[in-house]
Amino acid sequence: MRVVRLGLPRRVSSQILALQLALTAGVTLLAAALFLAPLSDELDDQAMRRALTIAQSTAAEPGIAQHLLTSRPTPDGPVQRDAERIRTATGADFVVVMDERGIRYSHANPARIGRRVSTDPSEALSGREVMGIDQGTLGRTARGKVPLYDAEGNIIGAVSVGIAYDSVQDRLVGSVPVILSYAGGALAVGAVAAYAVSRRLQRRTRDLAFSDIAALLDEREAMLHSIREGVVALDGSGRIRLVNDEAVRLLGLGAEHTGRRLDEVLPAGRTADVLSGRVDGDDLFAVSGGRVLVVNRMTTSDGGAVATLRDRTELERLGRELDSTHGLIDALRAQDHEHANRMHTLLGLLELGMTDEALSYVSEAVGGHRETAEQVTARIRDPLLAALLVGKATVAAERGVDLRVEGGLPDAVVDPRGLVTVVGNLIDNALDAAVGSPAAAVRVSLTTDGSAVVVRVADSGAGVPEDRRELVFSEGWTTKPLPAHGKRGLGLALVRRLAERQGGTAAAGEGPLGGAEFTVVLPDAVGRGAGVPEARTGEPGSAVSGAPGPP
Numbered sequence: 001m002r003v004v005r006l007g008l009p010r011r012v013s014s015q016i017l018a019l020q021l022a023l024t025a026g027v028t029l030l031a032a033a034l035f036l037a038p039l040s041d042e043l044d045d046q047a048m049r050r051a052l053t054i055a056q057s058t059a060a061e062p063g064i065a066q067h068l069l070t071s072r073p074t075p076d077g078p079v080q081r082d083a084e085r086i087r088t089a090t091g092a093d094f095v096v097v098m099d100e101r102g103i104r105y106s107h108a109n110p111a112r113i114g115r116r117v118s119t120d121p122s123e124a125l126s127g128r129e130v131m132g133i134d135q136g137t138l139g140r141t142a143r144g145k146v147p148l149y150d151a152e153g154n155i156i157g158a159v160s161v162g163i164a165y166d167s168v169q170d171r172l173v174g175s176v177p178v179i180l181s182y183a184g185g186a187l188a189v190g191a192v193a194a195y196a197v198s199r200r201l202q203r204r205t206r207d208l209a210f211s212d213i214a215a216l217l218d219e220r221e222a223m224l225h226s227i228r229e230g231v232v233a234l235d236g237s238g239r240i241r242l243v244n245d246e247a248v249r250l251l252g253l254g255a256e257h258t259g260r261r262l263d264e265v266l267p268a269g270r271t272a273d274v275l276s277g278r279v280d281g282d283d284l285f286a287v288s289g290g291r292v293l294v295v296n297r298m299t300t301s302d303g304g305a306v307a308t309l310r311d312r313t314e315l316e317r318l319g320r321e322l323d324s325t326h327g328l329i330d331a332l333r334a335q336d337h338e339h340a341n342r343m344h345t346l347l348g349l350l351e352l353g354m355t356d357e358a359l360s361y362v363s364e365a366v367g368g369h370r371e372t373a374e375q376v377t378a379r380i381r382d383p384l385l386a387a388l389l390v391g392k393a394t395v396a397a398e399r400g401v402d403l404r405v406e407g408g409l410p411d412a413v414v415d416p417r418g419l420v421t422v423v424g425n426l427i428d429n430a431l432d433a434a435v436g437s438p439a440a441a442v443r444v445s446l447t448t449d450g451s452a453v454v455v456r457v458a459d460s461g462a463g464v465p466e467d468r469r470e471l472v473f474s475e476g477w478t479t480k481p482l483p484a485h486g487k488r489g490l491g492l493a494l495v496r497r498l499a500e501r502q503g504g505t506a507a508a509g510e511g512p513l514g515g516a517e518f519t520v521v522l523p524d525a526v527g528r529g530a531g532v533p534e535a536r537t538g539e540p541g542s543a544v545s546g547a548p549g550p551p
Contacts (some may be wrong), residue, residue, distance in 0.1 A: 020197065024190035028183045044142060047163050050130040052144025054090045055161040056129075064097060068157055069150065073103055075110035082106075093141055093164040097148065100125055104440050107474040120456050121145065124158035134162075229308050230293075236303030238262050238276055250309050251288055270474065270493075271295075285312075285495045286491050329379065363402065380446065383416030384416045385423065389444070392427045402441040403427075409446050409453065414525050418498050419453065425491035426457040426518050433461025433515055441513055452504070453525035457518050458511030469508040495520060 030119040055436060058064060064182035067078040074080070083106030094108040102116045102125070123130045125143035131144045131149040141162035230247030236239060238261050243253050257265045266272040269284040273279045273294045286293045294310040342361075376393070380386040396403035414417055434440040437460045445456040454485055459500075464472055473496045496506040505519045511517025 024194060028187045028190065029341045034374060040061070044133060047142035048146075051092065051142050051161045051163045052093055052129060052131045054086070054095070055144040055146045058095055058097070058161065059084075059146050059159045064159075065148055065150050065156060068097060068105055068148065068223070070097060071105075073099075073105040073114040075113050077105065077113075079105040080107075080110065080113060084108075090161075091163075093162045096160040096161075096162075097157065098160070099417060100155065105157075119143075119160075119196070121158050121160070122158070127153060127155060138163075171243060179305050179483075209471035229310050232262075232307045232309070232468075234262060234275075234305045240265070241304065246311075247309060250291060250311055250336070252294060277305060287493045294492065301497050356425070374406060381408075381410055381418075382413045382416050384420050385409065385413070385446075388420050388424055392424070396431055396442060399424065399431060399435055400440055401431055402439075403431075404441070404443050406443065406445045407447040408450065410526055412526050413453075415502075418502075419455075420521065421527065422495050422498055422520055423455060423457075425495050426455065428518070429491060429518075430457050430459035430461070430516075432479035434459040435503055437515070443513060448526055451524045451526055453522045455518075455520040455522070458467060458513050459512040459517075460517040463514070464508050464516045472508055473506065492518075 020310045031178055062322060064079065064082055067082065071077045071079060079097050082463075083097055085276050086092075087108065087140040096107055096117060097105045098117055098121060099105065104113050104115055104117060104123045107113050119134050124147050127147050129144070129146045131142075134143050143160060143162045145158055145160045147155045148159055150156045227244070228246060230250045231242065231244045232240065232247050232251070232253075233242035237510045240253070240260060240262060243251075243255075243258065248254060251266065251271070253265060262276050263272060266275070269286075270279065271288045271293070274286050275297065277297060277299075280297075282296060284295045284297075286295055286500060295307055297305055297307040299305045346358055346361060349355075349361065365450045376389050377386045380389060393403050393405075423444070423446075427442065430442040430444075434442050439460060441460045443456075443458045445458075447454045447456075473492050491508075499506040499520050499522060502525070503523050506518070506520045509517050509519065
């Protein structure tokens, strides 16, 4: 036989509905009981006051006192007739008029006239008005007793009026169905309201149980703090509701920023615009704190939004390296062709027996490249930056661009990697702009101004129109075709962000070669007391040439 186990419902909406129905029923029953409890006492008090009022009116009748003094207590006496008239008119159970000895002159049962009353009349005969619930010859009644005065104001008797207590109980019992009907109506309204709330809660909680909701919250916390993508949740007013660990790392936010508006905790720029929804699209690029981020944003049903952030810094670096590798491959092809030409030339000189000319030719070809590297390292003491410039000079030579490095830097560079990023991006853009222009050339100037480093890179390209000199530093803005890794327009944005992070500036203008010139100022970029290295004797002026050697 199958055993049916009864228990609490598991779903949140069902539990809330059961709880609301129980509360509604309990409150309704309690209200009905609290209403009925004083109702009984109130009906008793009303009956006693009604009896007292009838007694007062009877005692005020002008003939009652006179007939009490002048007649005998008989069933057909004048007092009995007046009392019965009043009893019939008021609906009282009895109207008893007694003398000062307590002898009845009137009663609803004429056989009891002339006898002493069954309850103590002393209080009324002493001049006090009395009301209460007493047990008498006619049963339990609500009574009112008042003294009866003669014309001179002397107490000559009392009047007692009773209302059957059964009628009071009947009124009480009769009011119970009415009260219960009101209570039932209130309970029904409460049940309907509870059901409506339960249905709304069921839709909002996806008909889940409390245990399911708790499990989902635990899983959400574990997932948010374990994934390697940043997650930022915003409410409908743009306030931060949630930030996971990766978003804290990428954006520099903290737990204290939760509940604040996004525009209050992030500086104005593309990152804030993308996260707040002012810039719409998929896989949008932004730069934050020197990091390249890919941002996607999705709105929620309550008017808020959830944004995800992926750190693409390393991928962008690899993409730039891939571009450089492609350039180097092209340069190596050109060098291979040039090397074959040199080998053929050298072979011809040897076959002709011109050994001295062959030796001179080899020395000149090899010495040109060696001099270029030595000239760069003589002025740029930082090995990372010097290696970058030597490599860029080789690429520039193979691409037919005259690249010259002017000025110099000490070896006490504070952030060589940041400086390499700035110089490398500026030279790459300058080479792309200069290629194909008449007398293609790029000039790189590295100077110091106290502890600040000033980087100037000019090219012979088409230049940047004045109205676009700020736009070129925006993330995603480019005039070049897309490379293999699919995105451009981040190099200059990264340069400006790195400069601003150090309190510096990055600007575009018109250069001396007819194209654009980009100037970046990096404060406190070299150590105190560091000097600019002097050029070695015999070096050609203040410039280091990256032009190709002799053919």
